[in-house]
Amino acid sequence: MGTGSPRKVSAREAIQAVQSGDRIVLPLCCGLPQTLVEALVEDHERLENVEIVSGLQIEYKFLEPGLEKAFTFRTWQCAPPIRKLLAKGTVKYIPMRQGDAAWMFSQDGIWPVKRALIQTSPPDRNGYMSLGVSISHVLPCALEAETVIAEVNEQMPRVLGDCFIHTSQVDYLVEASRPLLEFPPPKEIGEKEKKIGEYVAELIPDGSTLQIGIGGIPSAVIQGLCDKRNLKFFAMGVDGIVDLVEAGAVDPGGGISDPASIRVTEILGTKRLFDFVHDNPMVEGRPIHRTINPREVGEIDSFVSVLSAIEIDLTGQVNAETVRGKQISAIGGSFDFLTGARYSRGGKSIIAMTSASPDGKNSRIVSTLPEGSAVTTPRHCVQYVATEYGVADLRGKSISERADALIGIAHPDFRDELKAGSAT
Numbered sequence: 001m002g003t004g005s006p007r008k009v010s011a012r013e014a015i016q017a018v019q020s021g022d023r024i025v026l027p028l029c030c031g032l033p034q035t036l037v038e039a040l041v042e043d044h045e046r047l048e049n050v051e052i053v054s055g056l057q058i059e060y061k062f063l064e065p066g067l068e069k070a071f072t073f074r075t076w077q078c079a080p081p082i083r084k085l086l087a088k089g090t091v092k093y094i095p096m097r098q099g100d101a102a103w104m105f106s107q108d109g110i111w112p113v114k115r116a117l118i119q120t121s122p123p124d125r126n127g128y129m130s131l132g133v134s135i136s137h138v139l140p141c142a143l144e145a146e147t148v149i150a151e152v153n154e155q156m157p158r159v160l161g162d163c164f165i166h167t168s169q170v171d172y173l174v175e176a177s178r179p180l181l182e183f184p185p186p187k188e189i190g191e192k193e194k195k196i197g198e199y200v201a202e203l204i205p206d207g208s209t210l211q212i213g214i215g216g217i218p219s220a221v222i223q224g225l226c227d228k229r230n231l232k233f234f235a236m237g238v239d240g241i242v243d244l245v246e247a248g249a250v251d252p253g254g255g256i257s258d259p260a261s262i263r264v265t266e267i268l269g270t271k272r273l274f275d276f277v278h279d280n281p282m283v284e285g286r287p288i289h290r291t292i293n294p295r296e297v298g299e300i301d302s303f304v305s306v307l308s309a310i311e312i313d314l315t316g317q318v319n320a321e322t323v324r325g326k327q328i329s330a331i332g333g334s335f336d337f338l339t340g341a342r343y344s345r346g347g348k349s350i351i352a353m354t355s356a357s358p359d360g361k362n363s364r365i366v367s368t369l370p371e372g373s374a375v376t377t378p379r380h381c382v383q384y385v386a387t388e389y390g391v392a393d394l395r396g397k398s399i400s401e402r403a404d405a406l407i408g409i410a411h412p413d414f415r416d417e418l419k420a421g422s423a424t
Contacts, residue, residue, distance in 0.1 A: 006150075006170045011039035014149045014172040017115060020047050023074075024115040025105055025141045026054040029183055029268050031134020033119035033151035035176045037061055040117070044070035053105050053113060055098065055137070058181045063090060074111060076101060077330045078321075086327060093327055095374070099292035099336045101137035107144045116142035119151045120165065121158040127167040132156040133180060133237075133267035133274065135163040136288040147171050155179055157278035159267070161260065163285030183268040185239045186216050192354050193220040195388040200306060200352050201225050203384060203391065207251075208302045211235045211337045214268055217352050221306055225249055234300065235291045235333060237267035237283070242276045253282045260284030265291040292333040297340020303347040305337035309376070310353075311364045314403040314422050316379035316394050318351055325372025338381055348383060355387040355411035363414035365406050367421030385409065 018024060018040065026032060040047075041061050047070040052062055056077040063073055063085060073082065074092040085091040096104065105113045118138055120129035129152065131139050142148050142165060149172045150165070167173070189197075197220025204210060204225065209232040212218045222240035225231060226247040233241055233250070241262060244250050253261040262283045267273060277283045290296055297303055309320045310329065321329050341347040353364055365387075369375065385392045385406060392405035403422040407415050 006167050006173045008173045008175065011035045011151070011174045012043070014174050015039045015043050017147045017149060017172065018043075018047065018050060021049050022114045023051045023053060023105075023111060024117055025113040025138055025145065026052055026117055027119060027131070027134035027138040028055050028136065028266055029058050029134065030180050030274075031119050031132065031138070031266075032057060032059070032181055033117050033153075034178060034181065035174060036117045036119075036149060036151045041067065047071070051111075053111060055101065058183060077332070078327045080328075083326075083328060093330075095321075095331060097292075097331055097335055098333045099288060102140040102288050105137065105141050113141050113145055115147045115149065116145035117149050117151070118142050118165070119153055119156055121156040122152055122154055123167050124158075128164040129167065130156070130158045130160070130285065131163045131165065132159050132285075133277070135159075135285045136265040136292070139163060139165065139287045140289065143169065149174065151176050153178060153180070157274045159277050159283060159285040160279065160281065161263075161284035161286055162290065163287070179271065180274060182270045183214065184270050185214075185219050189216050189220050189223070192388040193217050194223070196352050196354070196386055197221045197224040199386045199391050200350055201228075203348060203350060203386075204228065204231075204304050205302065206230050208232070208304045209234050209300050211297075211303070211305045212238070213306070213308060214238060215308065217308060218306060221352070232261040232263075234263050234297070234303070235265055235337070237262060237264040237269065237273060237277060239269040239273045242273055245276070245282070250282075263291065292336045294336045294340035294343065297337060298343030298347075300340075300347075301345045303341050303344035305341040305347075305349045307334045307338060307349065307351055308353060309351050309364070311366050311369065311373075312351065312353075312382075312385060312406065313366050313369045314406055314418065315399055316382040316385075316402050316406070317369055317375050318377035318382060319369050319373045320376040321374040322372065324370060331376055334376060338377060341383075342381070349381075350384040350386055351377070351382060352386045355389055355409065356414070360413075363411055363418065365410040365414070365418065367418060
């Protein structure tokens with residue numbers, strides 16, 4: 001909560017504030033305070049049953065073998081490095097909307113946090129520090145936590161907007177200077193992904209506000225937008241946005257009511273992106289309740305959400321979380337963005353995926369979802385579905401019309417089987 005006069009200490013000294021049985025919150029991905037986490041792990045023999053809460057990470061040093069007695073991880077994400085730990089109980093996955101994270105771990109929530117470990121830019125002359133590349137849930141949680149420990153990294157970009165914390169709100173300051181963890185875009189994009197990117201780009205008109213994720217298909221979509229104009233971006237910042245700014249595709253901002261054209265709660269990328277967002281008036285940082293929130297999204301005209309999926313059945317039910325009943329991904333912000341797009345004037349939601357599994361043995365458009373599959377998005381919420389074979393618009397279609405539309409964009413090798421399945 002802050003003492004009014006934070007102490008400048010070493011990471012090892014600051015971590016002494018963490019006690020056995022505490023629940024602590026960490027930022028995501030590129031915002032991970034590496035020096036603090038390393039000190040926490042080094043001090044593991046002193047600690048028992050410390051529960052760490054956060055989402056997607058680039059590295060999980062606190063979950064390495066031998067640390068099970070000291071640390072567990074409660075999360076709304078299920079990245080590949082931690083899936084095997086679900087059965088062991090070291091990782092506690094919550095099937096929840098990412099937009100609920102700030103409340104879930106607040107003092108009024110289900111799992112209130114006691115300590116917050118954050119990473120910030122150096123304070124300005126008035127004592128305000130930007131949370132930079134990771135704001136989302138960690139800023140509101142830190143403002144309520146009993147103890148706040150800030151790793152003040154001179155290499156953290158100073159992102160503008162509603163993403164600052166004052167030194168008086170921090171208990172311990174740990175000075176550091178080290179490169180942020182990076183989340184680079186894919187080095188190569190496959191031909192299928194490129195084709196999907198072209199189809200999706202055709203659905204995005206000039207002047208749209210775009211929410212897009214990470215991976216091959218989102219990168220392909222961004223590549224297909226270079227000839228667009230006056231685009232805006234929402235929720236996540238990725239390297240490809242810099243390419244679009246340089247191509248003249250992004251609204252330069254500067255308007256009276258909405259000066260920032262890139263409004264983000266998380267920034268996942270490389271130093272190129274970090275340098276771009278530093279003190280850039282085009283970029284506005286926001287906490288999670290002002291981004292991953294369908295009410296906020298619905299107020300934005302021409303909002304376009306591009307989401308991924310594992311499979312979709314012929315009625316339009318989308319599974320973006322499980323394979324053969326095993327959790328491999330998460331809900332994230334998908335439902336918030338999809339719902340918000342429905343209420344946006346001129347908004348669109350797009351489910352984009354390849355038509356078949358990477359080995360080509362299984363269709364990702366299926367007659368019915370397998371037993372045990374999660375229904376991430378119910379059929380009545382789905383608008384566009386895009387594969388490398390085209391786009392299906394499911395709005396207003398009957399069950400049989402939906403099936404026909406989806407079969408039309410399925411891989412040709414599976415269309416006869418799907419037609420037979422739809423007829424039963």
